[in-house]
Amino acid sequence: MINVFYTQSSVDGGPMGDRDQSRVRMGFLPNWIGFNMTKEAGDLKLGARSSFWVTVNDTDVFRGAEGLGTRSGIDVRQFYGTVDGDFGQVLIGKDFGLFSRSNIMSDELLLGHGQVSDTLGLLDGGNVSFGNIGSGYVYPFPVAQITYRSPVVSGLQFAGGIMDPSKPDSASSEEMPRFETELTYQRDLNGVAFKTWIGGLYQSSESGGSNVDSRGVSGGVNVKFGGLSLTASAVDGQGLGTVAGLSNLVTSENNDVQGYLTQASYTVGANRFVLSYGENESSNDPLLMGADAEYANSAVALFHDVNENLKLVAELNRTEVTVGGSDFEDTDTIAVGAVLTW
């Protein structure tokens, strides 16, 4: 998948003050190439996926470039094997987490651009924009895991896994792995497609004699009928995430992160029109010296399918950041781009 946008942002406030910035950059998703294989072995089906997620914005030394810009930034976000049978599926390796997973996968802006800000260093970052990470949900960070998925029975599927636990600091101890789950239910009734999900996360860390229990609940609903699609999702977590909305950041138990995302889209012919609003609140945020933060993004987007493999995108995003109850940053971003898939 290759996606590149021309973007123009206008920043009011924020850590760097008022400014304008143009970019030619990737959108919400990095560019990637993935290799998949499957093989029947008796009653089992064995599978594997390796994938390489590449930034094309890795050449500026002020955007985190290494080797004066000649080294490429490549993430291996999915590198796993699967064993499928009558019992369901077991996945071993590195994949996205389960907590908040369907929240992000259901984002209408997944193939688009979404929010950027100077507050999170995204406007001039050397990697992706953030979609609605931090403005509606928490990113289910790719992590080493052993995950079981049940067969789909009457539209219901359970997924549960143990994950490599994240650490609040290098000296912390985690006596147990991180646990993540997701339960999904899908049904088609008289032309109406309905999907709902609920996920959870728990891990415990001990550091310097104090304990941090990180926990979270995620969920959402999507209804489609005709060309209309309506989605509402939410997350609620403690001890993880921060205002950046990253599930691998373990914080303290008084750092609450709550968010919701509401979206409507209408598809007519080759065009999908999207309206999106979401926000996160993070209390006692360690990235903001203990302040409370509200982080919201409003978006209008148009996705046009030229054909099955080429999509054109135009987006307007307004990202609003409030810190300690006061307006901190407003950023307006226009993004126009193309997405190639195979």
Added chain:
Amino acid sequence: MKNKNMLVKLLPAAISLLLSGQASAAIALYDTEGTTFSTD
């Protein structure tokens, strides 16, 4: 001199054989029977 000229003529063919041999060895590193591959 004649033998040297012959060697020069055969050298490209020898290199070509060597390279194609390496390519065959690489493909044979995994079992393609019953295995399906896809990319995205």
